[in-house]
Amino acid sequence: MDTSEEAPAHGQARRFAGVRVLVLGSNADEDSFEWHVESSLRRMGCEVRLFHDRDGASSVASLPRKALNKIAQTVFREPERIGEKRLLRLVAALEPEVILVLLGSQVSPKTIAGIRKISRAPILCWCQDQLSTLGRQYLLGSGYDAVFVKDRYMQDLFSRMIRSTTFHYLPEACNPLIHRPLELSDEGVATYGCEVMIAGTLYYYRQAILQQLDGFDIKIWGRRPDWLIDRMPGRYMGREVRGDDKVYAMRGAKICLNTLHYAEVDGLNCRAFEIAGCGGFQLINGVAVLAEHFEPSVEIAVYQTTDELRDKIRYYLDRPELMLQIAERGRVRAHRDHTYEQRLARILQLALPQAAAV
Numbered sequence: 001m002d003t004s005e006e007a008p009a010h011g012q013a014r015r016f017a018g019v020r021v022l023v024l025g026s027n028a029d030e031d032s033f034e035w036h037v038e039s040s041l042r043r044m045g046c047e048v049r050l051f052h053d054r055d056g057a058s059s060v061a062s063l064p065r066k067a068l069n070k071i072a073q074t075v076f077r078e079p080e081r082i083g084e085k086r087l088l089r090l091v092a093a094l095e096p097e098v099i100l101v102l103l104g105s106q107v108s109p110k111t112i113a114g115i116r117k118i119s120r121a122p123i124l125c126w127c128q129d130q131l132s133t134l135g136r137q138y139l140l141g142s143g144y145d146a147v148f149v150k151d152r153y154m155q156d157l158f159s160r161m162i163r164s165t166t167f168h169y170l171p172e173a174c175n176p177l178i179h180r181p182l183e184l185s186d187e188g189v190a191t192y193g194c195e196v197m198i199a200g201t202l203y204y205y206r207q208a209i210l211q212q213l214d215g216f217d218i219k220i221w222g223r224r225p226d227w228l229i230d231r232m233p234g235r236y237m238g239r240e241v242r243g244d245d246k247v248y249a250m251r252g253a254k255i256c257l258n259t260l261h262y263a264e265v266d267g268l269n270c271r272a273f274e275i276a277g278c279g280g281f282q283l284i285n286g287v288a289v290l291a292e293h294f295e296p297s298v299e300i301a302v303y304q305t306t307d308e309l310r311d312k313i314r315y316y317l318d319r320p321e322l323m324l325q326i327a328e329r330g331r332v333r334a335h336r337d338h339t340y341e342q343r344l345a346r347i348l349q350l351a352l353p354q355a356a357a358v
Contacts, residue, residue, distance in 0.1 A: 016348045017045030022096035022121075024087070024107055025052045031242040033128050033270065034102055036175045040340035046348075049094055051087055053106065080108045080138070087111065091119050098351045101125040104139035104147070112142040122351040124148070126343075128172055128270065132263040140164075146350055151267030152289050170347070171293060172270040173340045179277030181331065182247045192252025194219040195317060198259065199241055199249060200271060206259050207231060212306045216313060221249050250280035254323065255313060258284040268293065276300065276334035281327040283312055293338060299330040 021041055025034035028050055041048045076082060091099070099115065101107050104125040112123060122145040130151060134140075139147060140162060148170035149155050155169040184192060195217040198210065202224040210218065211231055220232065221241045230236060241249045250256050256275045260268070266289045275282040276294065284290065286302040294300040301316060303309040316323050 014045060016345070016352070018047065019045075019098060019348065019352065020047045020094065020096045021049075021098045021100060021348075022091065022094055023048060023050045023100050023102065025050060025102040026106060027052050029242070031178065031246065033172075036173070036178070036340050037100070037102065037126075037344065039177075040175065040344055044341055044344065049090070049096070051083075051090060053083060078108055078110075080106050081111060084108075084111050084114065088114055088118060091115055095119070096121050098348065099123045100347065101142075101144070103127055103129055103133070104142070104144075105129075105133055105135040107138060107142065109138055109142040112144070122146075124347060124351055126170060126347060127154075130261055130263040130267060130269075131265065132261070146347075148347060149267075151265055153265035154267070168350070170343055171268055171289075171338070172273055173338050173343045174273040174277030174334045175340055176277060176335045178243060179247065179274045179334070181279035182244060182251055184248055184252050188248050189252060192219070192249045194253050196255045196257050196313060197221065197249055197253035198257045199246060200259075200269075201225075202228060202236065204228065205262055209259050209306055209309070210235070210257075213310065213313070219249070219253065221246075246274070247278045250275055250278045254281065254317060254320070256280040256282045257309075258282055260285050260287065272300075273334055273338045276330040276338070279327050279331040281316070281323040282330060283309070283316070285309075294330060294333055297326075299326060299333050301326060 023034065023037055023041070025037070028034055028038070034050055034052060038048050038050045096119065099119070099121050101123065104127045115123060124146045125139060125142070125144045126148045127139055128150055131154060140158065144165045146166050146168060147158070148168045149158070150169070150171050152169055155167050158167045196213065197219045198206070199221040200206070201222050202220060207228070210220065218232075218235050220236045221239070223240055224230070224236055258269070258271050258275060264287065266287050268287070268290065272282070272284060276299070281301070283301045283303060286296065286304055290296065290300070290302065296302045301312060303312050
């Protein structure tokens with residue numbers, strides 16, 4: 001198997017010590033993508049500053065952020081540019097050597113053009129989401145020095161059709177310091193124990209799949225929009241899980257179900273790598289790219305239809321030792337080949353080829 005795109009690992013990471021990196025993201029919550037990127041860059045020795053849209057928050061701190069976002073979307077034609085002047089001042093003061101934009105749908109091409117007037121740093125984007133999140137397609141109109149996408153379909157399509165930037169495939173990752181096996185107490189088993197768990201936003205496509213799993217003990221962790229009709233009463237746990245709570249939820253379940261969003265044409269979500277890193281037994285719907293990162297039926301279990309999903313759940317629940325073996329092989333693979341430091345070394349290698357060659 002060719003893993004050349006992910007080859008830079010811990011040894012090479014030291015070559016980027018002292019590099020000043022400005023990361024543009026959406027939030028800094030624990031266990032968020034931004035949080036893992038920032039902490040991993042620091043472990044690599046980089047000097048990191050994370051700029052996100054919660055910086056310099058409104059003085060009306062008591063108002064829910066959702067309400068403020070709604071007002072911004074309604075009042076401003078380009079709400080993404082509200083903090084632009086503050087960002088440009090930071091760029092001028094920090095003088096970063098690399099600017100890394102995460103996701104890309106929330107940074108205007110006009111903002112990128114403004115940065116280029118005051119900085120010669122390479123500007124790259126790591127889009128860690130799928131096609132349905134492209135919004136105004138800022139990702140395609142900003143003229144980044146390079147864009148990293150997690151879907152082979154996106155990388156192929158955009159590379160064939162767009163010449164203003166280069167597109168590279170770069171999957172998501174796990175953080176072995178967070179996504180690692182933890183043992184549950186008796187209280188933890190009572191809270192998190194179940195046959196099947198799923199962690200992520202509950203939407204109708206995902207709920208429709210879960211509805212077909214009658215008869216199994218299921219726990220659903222994550223965000224449930226207030227407009228969604230709950231057709232699985234008693235299964236939704238009422239909250240998200242982050243950090244160790246997420247590990248406990250994955251370790252407490254016999255099977256960790258991963259239903260990829262329908263817009264994941266040929267890509268994997270972060271959960272694929274997090275579950276594996278935690279040592280959870282993962283059952284995921286198969287996409288072609290999966291075999292590049294895990295060996296199906298050996299390091300991860302795969303299904304293609306809901307009928308097959310039900311059959312696989314029954315099959316593996318009857319074979320707990322096999323589940324433990326597959327989960328452990330998946331953990332070893334994730335910690336060996338799929339860490340944030342490895343992914344970020346790939347990005348910095350392209351941004352700073354001279355530093356990478358030292």
